[in-house]
Amino acid sequence: MRFWLILTILVNLLTFYQLLRPGFFPMQDDLQAFRIHQMVACLKDFQIPCRWVPDMGYQYGYPQFNYYPPLPYYIGGIFSLIGIQIIDSVKLLFILGFILSALTMFIFLKSFLNDYAACLGSILYTIVPVKAVQVYVRGSLSEFLAFIFLPLLLWSSLKLIRIGKTKYLLWLAVSLALLITTHNLTTLIFLPILLVWILTIISLEKKWKMFYKIISGVLLGIGLSAFYILPFIFEKKYVHLETLLGGYFDYRQHFVSIKQLLFSNYFDYGSSVFGLFDEVSLSAGIVHWIVALLALFLSFTFYKKYKKLSITLWVLFALESIYLFLMHQRSYFFWEKISTLAWLQFPWRFLVPSAFLLSIFGAISAFLISKLNKNYAVIFTLVVVLSLILLHGAFFKPKEWLNISDKDKFSGESWEKQLTISIFDYLPIFAKLPPNEKAPLLPDVLDGEVEFLSYQKGSNFQKGEALVKEAATLRLPLFDFPGMQVLVDGMLIHHINNDCRREEYCLGLITFNIEEGKHKIEVQLKDTPVRSLGNIISLVSLFLTAFLSIKYGFKKFF
Secondary structure, eight states: HHHHHHHHHHHHHHHHHGHHHHHHEEEETTTTOOOHHHHHHHHTTTTOOOOOOTTTTTTOOOOOHHSOOOHHHHHHHHHHHTTTOOHHHHHHHHHHHHHHHHHHHHHHHTSOOHHHHHHHHHHHHOOOOOHHHHIIIIOHHHHHHHHGGGHHHHHHHHHHHHHOOOHHHHHHHHHHHHHTOOHHHHHHHHHHHHHHHHHHHHHHOOOOHHHHHHHHHHHHHHHTTTHHHHHHHOOOOOOOOOOGTTTGGGGGGGOHHHIIIIIIOOOSOOOOOSSSSOOSOOOOOHHHHHHHHHHHHHHHHHHSSSSSHHHHHHHHHHHHHHHHHHHHHGGGGHHOOOOGGGOOOOGGGHHHHHHHHHHHHHHHHHHHHHHHHHHHHHHHHHHHHHHHHHHHHSSOOOOOOBOOOHHHHHHHHHHHHHHHTTTTTTTTTOOSSSSSSOHHHHSSEEEEEEEEEEEEOOOOOEEEEEHHHEEEEEEEEOOTTTTTTEETTTEOOOBBBBOOOOOOOOOOOEEEEEEEEEEEEEEEEOOOHHHHHHHHHHHHHHHHHHHHHHHOOOOHHH
16 A cells, blocks of 8 residues: 555655745636735634635725635635745645645545555546646636545545444535535535435445434534535625626636547646637546546446446446536536526536546546456556656646745735736625725715824724814725624714715715714624524534544544
């Protein structure tokens, strides 16, 4: 086992070693460092869970993590707080994504196959075009990190069904919560695999009584992530979401041809476009589908000896075929009928679960070959690994490298650009359009006379002291959003968001009247009932998880 694990790690190193140098690299979603930067502001203000960030939306503030999965940025924020540069934190998260996804895949495959299979499956899961695209082209950190948790979900559910120990129920719950809070769209498209896997294993093992434990684990996982799930579901009406579905993000522009999916080894650093001239790899992996077909062929040969494994492969292969079909133009009628699919934006998002399934099939092919002859299995594994490196190894590098530091990233033109990237996404609904100018440092005095003695902006609050010489109307440089409360001298007062005087179009900013005198002003985002309920459910679920871990022993938990 040691040799195969070491080989897995060494091959894995080829995918990220270029990230170990100082500096940073350009990516299409150039918000990863900025999101961590904003999360650090939340953590410093003890805004936990972080929902509102101060500088997005051209510094009018944004409910970024009320909707966008926050887990990667919590981790990145912690890295930053202990002294790691933010741009280095981004690189470290990508590196951990490569390493941990390979290890979790190895552990999962080793639990029901053998060393050869675990090694090959893990490497197939590592050197696959979609991972190179996610890291070095798109920079889709959250979607990339989701790869870590897919094997853990199947591993924990398999162990729970077969053994029934509570620790596997906890692993299932924690893995599900981590996936949900890392990338919700991957969660959505992976759940059918998890459900089919569970039903198949329960049926083959004839352990239907374990289904209640599976349900318990899933519910606990949902409970752990309720602080994010509930606001995401029930507060979507308070932000603009139309830009997430239109224009470039209209799924109808991003279907994949059979040639691109199965036969092309093209790679570039451009974008997915309408038609067949995408400047990015949309391949499922040539080697991946070939070894998957080999596994299918061998499963018929070994059916009598490995009946359960063969049936499981056939079921998952059918699911893989559906995922491949959903990326092709011919599946358009499905996308039209199932409106939820539009939120995926890109049909080729199914490359993530596809890569996972194809890697499992490749592992099964190595396992079955080892039952014919172990030497054949060794040769087969090494040939496939070499083929992967030769075909796709060159994909795993940045197009260019920038010799910059955090100071460069968060100053000057770079800083100004980050303030407005994706400015319409999750824009509070009270704003008709995004702002076209940076938020002022002080509130706008619409009428009356006010002198500001002090004013401070925090992650989810603004406060200051004002000398009001004549009764006035103040408009704060802060979007209104459910949960925003305005206090004057500690007393809650009424505010509006539709006084749009001297604005080109209404930005939905917090506005209120204030009387003459010296006053302390404070506005802060508070939890709505939905957010409070989510927080409570997550806290109770966390205590329950900790209690069960202690009861059954942390050592046994791991």
